[in-house]
Amino acid sequence: MSDEDQIAFHIEVNGQLVPARQGQTIAAVLLSAGRRVWRRTQHGDPRGLFCGMGVCFECLVTVDDVAGQRACMTLAQPGMQVHLAAGEESGDGQR
Amino acid sequence: MGSVELAVVGAGPAGLSAAITAARSGLRTALLDEYPRPGGQYLKGASEPDAAPPISAAERQGRTLLRQLAETDLELRTQTLVWGIERASEGWRLALHGPRGLDWLEARAVVVAAGARELVVPFPGWTLPGVMTLGAAQILAKAHGVLPGRRVLLAGSGPLLLAAAAELTRRGARVTAVLEAVPLSRWLRHAPAIWGNWDRLGEGRHYLAELWRSGTPYRPGWTVAEALGGDELEAVIVARLDRRGHPIPSSREQVPADSLCMGFGFIPNVELTQLAGCAHVFDPARGGWVPGVDERLETSLPGLFVAGEAAGVAGAAAAMLEGHIAGMAAAYRLGRLPEGQLARELAARAGRRRRLGRFAAMLNTLFAPAPGLDALITDDTPICRCEEVSAGEVRAAIRGGATELDALKTWMRVGQGACQGRTFGPLLARLVAVETGRPVGQAGCFGVRPPLKPIPLGDLAQEGAS
Numbered sequence: 068m069s070d071e072d073q074i075a076f077h078i079e080v081n082g083q084l085v086p087a088r089q090g091q092t093i094a095a096v097l098l099s100a101g102r103r104v105w106r107r108t109q110h111g112d113p114r115g116l117f118c119g120m121g122v123c124f125e126c127l128v129t130v131d132d133v134a135g136q137r138a139c140m141t142l143a144q145p146g147m148q149v150h151l152a153a154g155e156e157s158g159d160g161q162r
Numbered sequence: 163m164g165s166v167e168l169a170v171v172g173a174g175p176a177g178l179s180a181a182i183t184a185a186r187s188g189l190r191t192a193l194l195d196e197y198p199r200p201g202g203q204y205l206k207g208a209s210e211p212d213a214a215p216p217i218s219a220a221e222r223q224g225r226t227l228l229r230q231l232a233e234t235d236l237e238l239r240t241q242t243l244v245w246g247i248e249r250a251s252e253g254w255r256l257a258l259h260g261p262r263g264l265d266w267l268e269a270r271a272v273v274v275a276a277g278a279r280e281l282v283v284p285f286p287g288w289t290l291p292g293v294m295t296l297g298a299a300q301i302l303a304k305a306h307g308v309l310p311g312r313r314v315l316l317a318g319s320g321p322l323l324l325a326a327a328a329e330l331t332r333r334g335a336r337v338t339a340v341l342e343a344v345p346l347s348r349w350l351r352h353a354p355a356i357w358g359n360w361d362r363l364g365e366g367r368h369y370l371a372e373l374w375r376s377g378t379p380y381r382p383g384w385t386v387a388e389a390l391g392g393d394e395l396e397a398v399i400v401a402r403l404d405r406r407g408h409p410i411p412s413s414r415e416q417v418p419a420d421s422l423c424m425g426f427g428f429i430p431n432v433e434l435t436q437l438a439g440c441a442h443v444f445d446p447a448r449g450g451w452v453p454g455v456d457e458r459l460e461t462s463l464p465g466l467f468v469a470g471e472a473a474g475v476a477g478a479a480a481a482m483l484e485g486h487i488a489g490m491a492a493a494y495r496l497g498r499l500p501e502g503q504l505a506r507e508l509a510a511r512a513g514r515r516r517r518l519g520r521f522a523a524m525l526n527t528l529f530a531p532a533p534g535l536d537a538l539i540t541d542d543t544p545i546c547r548c549e550e551v552s553a554g555e556v557r558a559a560i561r562g563g564a565t566e567l568d569a570l571k572t573w574m575r576v577g578q579g580a581c582q583g584r585t586f587g588p589l590l591a592r593l594v595a596v597e598t599g600r601p602v603g604q605a606g607c608f609g610v611r612p613p614l615k616p617i618p619l620g621d622l623a624q625e626g627a628s
Contacts, residue, residue, distance in 0.1 A: 088307075090199075090210065095306035103291040103394050110550055113393045115291030117547075117585075119298025120203055121196055122279045124580035124616065125289075125547060135616070139298070142198050 076145040093138040093149055094119065094126055104153045105138065113153065128152075166192040166237065168492050169256055169269035171244050171434060174202020175220075175478045176470025177275030178227040179485025180492070184273075185236040187493035192237040192267060194244055194258065201228055202277055203297055204478045207305030214332070218365045220479040227482065246612035247272070247438045253465055254438075259617045264625045271465040271492045274435055275485060278428035278449065278471035280322070281588060283531060284545050284553070285538040286388045288424075292395025296326040296425035303333045310335070311421025315398050317341040317386040318425040320529035321366055321477075326423060328369035331376045338417060340373065343403060343426065344529055345383035352528045387414060387538060389422055398422050407532020426531045428475045429588050436610045438466055444603030446530060447523040448474030450588055451607050457508060458491035459484060467492055476522035483515060536592055545586050545593075548579020556590065560597040566606045567591060580616050583608040 074089040078096060087096040094116050097105065104113040105128055117125040119139045126138040129150040138149075166189075170181040173195035181193040193200070199209075205224045207213055216222040231238070239260060246257030253270035280295045287293065292311060296318060299310040303326075314335045316327050319342055327340045373380055387409050388399040402413035428449055432442060435453040440461035442451050452474045459467045469488035470481035490507055493499040539545060541554030551574055564570045567577065567590055576590065577583025583590070587608050594605035 091306045091308070095302055095308045098302060098310065099306075099308040105291070108550055112289060112550070113291050114289065114547075115394075116294050116298055117289075118280065118295050119301050120279065120295075121615075122581060123547065123585045127580075133618075135618070140197060 078143050078147040078149055080149045081151055087143040091143050093128060093130065093141050093143050096143045097138060102151065106152045163266040163268060165268040166190045167269065167496055168271050168273065169194065169254070169267055170273045170275060172202065172275035172277055172472070173200035173238070174275060174277050174470065174481065175204050175224050175227065176481035176485035177202070177273070178231055179482040180273045180275055180469050180489040181236055182227060182230050182234050183486050183489025184492050185234045187490065187498045189493055189496060189498060192239060192269070194239050194242045196241065196243050198240050200231060200238060200240065203301065206301050210305065217368045220477070220482070223482055224478060243615055243617065244434060245614045245617055247434055257612060259621065263621045271467065271495055273467040273469055273488045273492060274472050275470045276431040276434055276472040278430050278475050279584060280425040281427045281429050281531070282424060282585060283426050283535050283538055283589060284543050284586060285386060286540055286543050287390055289544055289547055290389050290391050290395045291393070292391065292420055293389050293422045293424070296322045296423045299421070299423040300326040300329050303329045303335070307333070309333060310423060311419070312336060313338055313419050314421040314423065315339055315341070315386070315417060315419040316423045319343040319531065320425070320427045321525065322425055324366055324369040324373065327378060328372040331373065331378055337378045338419060339379045339381055341384040341386065341400060342380065342382045343385040343407065343531065343535065345403065345405070347405070348528060349382070352524060385409065385535070385538070386422060386424060395420055395422055403532070403534065406534040408534030408537050427526065427529050428471060430472050430475060432472060433610045433614045435461060435466070435468055435472070437612065437614060438463060440466060445474065447526050449526055458504070459488045460491060460495070465495060474522070475526055476518060480518040480522060483511060483518065487511065536596055539589065539593065545590065546576040546579065547585060548581055549575040551576045553593065556593060557597060560594055565594055565598050567594070567608050568606060571608060577608045582615070
């Protein structure tokens with residue numbers, strides 16, 4: 068998929084700008100930015116993308132202050148703010 | 163609350179086909195899907211500008227359906243979850259949740275085309291980020307141009323394993339190996355049936371040839387035994403399987419990988435038909451629990467039809483054929499198609515339907531996870547990812563007398579989380595079967611209740627107040 072063919076924009080992930088393209092899910096945007104740990108369970112175990120088709124609810128992220136959105140089922144939109152509750156990731160979530 | 167004559171749940175190959183057929187017969191039709199775009203998993207990415215040319219007749223037909231959808235007069239509602247179904251005075255009432263919150267839709271007839279999900283086998287480390295299903299990886303690559311990782315290992319069995327491997331390789335991933343759990347000896351036992359259906363193996367042959375050209379190692383009789391890593395996947399332990407599918411301890415070797423994609427076939431999504439209350443049967447040759455249907459794909463409840471993988475795993479070609487039949491049968495049921503014409507249409511397609519059904523049964527049997535694979539689910543493996551319950555705890559509960567899935571759900575919390583047991587329910591039934599020595603079907607399946615998937619509490623409260 069060449070960048071020229073697709074409308075490119077940015078979304079914010081824990082306060083950092085991350086490139087996205089129209090038609091990409093939040094899951095695809097996060098993985099292409101190299102982010103794989105998206106949240107932690109009540110026991111502190113890391114979780115990220117698993118089923119990729121809306122079944123397992125492992126990929127829950129907060130989108131524009133609405134918690135519990137499935138990253139694999141939500142398309143990225145310009146200006147979207149995504150928050151990952153993954154805990155001690157370095158350099159983000161501190162602003 | 164809106165009302166239509168026909169509601170089709172799921173806009174994959176079966177649902178597209180059913181909705182287009184019905185709308186063209188004059189039925190006021192609504193087509194509902196949870197995802198933002200129609201097409202289902204099979205056609206995801208098919209309308210992207212850089213989509214690869216279709217490699218099979220089924221894929222071509224699917225893309226044609228997507229084009230026809232745009233020209234068909236029907237109501238397409240995407241990002242819309244159907245979370246409940248009940249009888250209404252004339253037909254059915256569906257409970258929806260979409261971009262505008264809660265909604266209800268009345269329909270005189272319903273076609274459930276809810277598709278299938280992947281069958282996954284748990285193993286130690288399967289919850290680590292970096293481990294995902296084959297379908298997840300395939301969609302990332304095909305529809306979004308994103309690779310799941312830099313060093314990718316694929317494991318599981320069945321046609322999707324090859325399709326995902328070929329897609330990832332084509333997109334430039336470094337696929338270190340493709341582990342097909344089914345050994346060559348089992349392939350050879352099914353050789354006569356495969357030989358007779360050579361034309362139907364088009365996609366599989368294409369993918370295999372692609373893998374061959376790329377030099378990707380394809381190892382039949384091997385699978386993943388463990389995923390290793392701290393916060394993310396770093397390596398995978400692979401193992402050879404013995405004739406019963408049991409991993410051989412001395413064959414274990416460690417392979418570096420930052421991505422592991424796995425899947426062992428498909429399970430029909432039957433939650434909606436379960437909730438509607440129609441009869442279901444356990445049929446491993448069709449992927450597990452499936453609703454009972456007649457020749458017209460009508461369930462035991464009048465006006466409730468099922469088409470595609472939700473009626474039994476049989477692939478996209480069969481799904482589109484079934485969707486067409488269900489669309490016509492619904493038109494007949496609502497008085498828009500004379501019985502004679504329906505009978506002629508059914509007769510004209512009976513042979514092809516039978517052949518596709520037989521071929522699917524063969525594939526489902528050939529690639530069914532061998533009993534020994536349950537040995538991958540060690541006692542310390544979390545079997546329920548949502549509630550974080552280990553297989554050891556579950557096995558103890560089974561030995562303690564909880565020998566049905568719903569008993570385990572009440573006792574152990576398994577299946578009470580957000581996925582409602584969809585991810586591991588079929589495997590749990592196998593654990594019960596192993597511990598009790600009874601057939602898998604006797605363990606039952608998780609009971610369902612609305613909402614079928616989580617919906618925001620705030621929306622429910624608002625609805626209650628208004």
